[in-house]
Amino acid sequence: MPREHHHSKRCGIYTHIAWHDIKKILLQKIISQSGYVSTTDWPTHKSEIPLGQVPVLEIDGFQLPQSVSIERYVTKQAKLYSTDDFEAAKTDSVIDTIDELRDANLYKIILKQMDEKLVEKRERNLLEEDVPKVFTKLEILIKNYGSDGRFFLGNKLTWADLCCYEQIIRILKLDPEILNKYPKLALNHEHVEKEPTLAEYIKTPPEASF
Amino acid sequence: MPREHHHSKRCGIYTHIAWHDIKKILLQKIISQSGYVSTTDWPTHKSEIPLGQVPVLEIDGFQLPQSVSIERYVTKQAKLYSTDDFEAAKTDSVIDTIDELRDANLYKIILKQMDEKLVEKRERNLLEEDVPKVFTKLEILIKNYGSDGRFFLGNKLTWADLCCYEQIIRILKLDPEILNKYPKLALNHEHVEKEPTLAEYIKTPPEASF
Known part of the structure; x- marks a missing residue:
C-alpha cells in the first residue's frame, strides 16, 4: 500500500x-x-x-x-491527479494533447539522424504548424475543463498544468512572444509560476543530487 | 460521478x-x-x-x-485497471513499454512520407530490432509483475494484457512464428484469447455500428 x-x-x-x-x-x-x-x-x-x-x-x-x-x-x-475517474480522464486528455508536441519532437529526432536540411525544415514546422495546432487545442481544453481560467482542471493545480508548463518553457526558448497569441495559456502559465512550491524553486533552484 | x-x-x-x-x-x-x-x-x-x-x-x-x-x-x-496506485503504475509501465513499438511505428509513418527504400528498411528493422527489444522487456515485466504467468498483473486480465494482445496480433501478421521465441508472451497471448468475452468475440465478431 x-x-x-x-x-x-x-x-x-x-x-x-x-x-x-x-x-x-x-x-x-x-x-x-x-x-x-x-x-x-x-x-x-x-x-x-x-x-x-x-x-x-x-x-x-x-x-x-x-x-x-x-x-x-x-x-x-502528490495529489496532483484526481481520484474521480472522469476528472482524471480530462487530465489525461490534456496530457495526451500536449504529447502531440512530444511526438512532433520525435519526428525531429528521427530526421536528425538523416539530413541536416530536413532538421531545419522540421524546426520551422514545429513553430509554424505543430505549436499553433496543439496550443489552439489546449486553449479549448482549458476553456472546457477549467473553472476560473487559472488551471486546466477546475480551480487547482494538477499534473496537466505541470506538463503544459514544461512544454511552454521549451517553446518559449524558440519564440519568447509565443504566448501573446494564446491568452488562456498565458494566464495558466502565469498562475502555475505563482504556485508556492514552484515559485520558490524558480527563485532558488535546489542542488539536486540527480 | x-x-x-x-x-x-x-x-x-x-x-x-x-x-x-x-x-x-x-x-x-x-x-x-x-x-x-x-x-x-x-x-x-x-x-x-x-x-x-x-x-x-x-x-x-x-x-x-x-x-x-x-x-x-x-x-x-470495465475494472481492467487497478484502483491501487502502485499496481496501476505497474500496468502503466507495461503499456508504456508496448508503446515503444507504437513509437517505432511512428518512425515508419514519417519515413513513408520520404523515401520508399527507407520504408522497407524500417519494416525490416521493426522485426529485427524493435520487436526483439520490446518483446524481451515485456517478458521481464510479465515475470516481475504476474503471479502465475498467465497475465501481466497478478492473476487476472487487465488493460496491459489487452494492449499487448493488440500489438502481438499486429506483429504476428508480419511473422507468424514470432511467439516461439517469447514463451511468456506466448502463454499470455494464449490465455488472453481464452477469456470468455474475447473468445466469443473472436468466434463471431459482432457487426459493430462504428
Whole structure:
C-alpha cells in the first residue's frame, strides 16, 4: 500500500538523464532518495535494473520502470491527479494533447539522424504548424475543463498544468512572444509560476543530487 | 460521478477510424451508443467536436477527446485497471513499454512520407530490432509483475494484457512464428484469447455500428 505507508518506505529514483526541473519538484515532495547514475557507472547499473533503462522508481526494493508511469504514480501521491475517474480522464486528455508536441519532437529526432536540411525544415514546422495546432487545442481544453481560467482542471493545480508548463518553457526558448497569441495559456502559465512550491524553486533552484 | 451512475448515462463514442477490435469489446461492455462518422459526414461533425478530432467519448453531453484517455477511462469502468496506485503504475509501465513499438511505428509513418527504400528498411528493422527489444522487456515485466504467468498483473486480465494482445496480433501478421521465441508472451497471448468475452468475440465478431 504505497500511499498509506509512503513516509516509511525506502523510495528512490535512479536516472542518468536529468528529468525536467518540474519533475524534480514533484520528486522532492514525494521521494526521499534519488540517485543520478553517471555515464561511467552506467554499464554496472544497467545490468541491475529490470529493463536495463532509466529512470527507475524504487519502492521497498521494487523497481518500477518507464518515465511516464513513474510520473503518473508520483503525481497521484502528490495529489496532483484526481481520484474521480472522469476528472482524471480530462487530465489525461490534456496530457495526451500536449504529447502531440512530444511526438512532433520525435519526428525531429528521427530526421536528425538523416539530413541536416530536413532538421531545419522540421524546426520551422514545429513553430509554424505543430505549436499553433496543439496550443489552439489546449486553449479549448482549458476553456472546457477549467473553472476560473487559472488551471486546466477546475480551480487547482494538477499534473496537466505541470506538463503544459514544461512544454511552454521549451517553446518559449524558440519564440519568447509565443504566448501573446494564446491568452488562456498565458494566464495558466502565469498562475502555475505563482504556485508556492514552484515559485520558490524558480527563485532558488535546489542542488539536486540527480 | 460517472462510475456510480453509469447505467443511467447517455454515453457514446464517435470515431471515423475504427478502433481496434479489442477496444470495441471494451466499448461494447461500457458504452451504450456508438457512432461511426463517415468520411462524407466528417466536415459537419468536425465542427461540432471540441478539438475537431475523433474519437470522442460523450458522457451526458460532455465530450472527452483523445483515444488513450478514453481507453484509460473505459478500462477503469470495465475494472481492467487497478484502483491501487502502485499496481496501476505497474500496468502503466507495461503499456508504456508496448508503446515503444507504437513509437517505432511512428518512425515508419514519417519515413513513408520520404523515401520508399527507407520504408522497407524500417519494416525490416521493426522485426529485427524493435520487436526483439520490446518483446524481451515485456517478458521481464510479465515475470516481475504476474503471479502465475498467465497475465501481466497478478492473476487476472487487465488493460496491459489487452494492449499487448493488440500489438502481438499486429506483429504476428508480419511473422507468424514470432511467439516461439517469447514463451511468456506466448502463454499470455494464449490465455488472453481464452477469456470468455474475447473468445466469443473472436468466434463471431459482432457487426459493430462504428
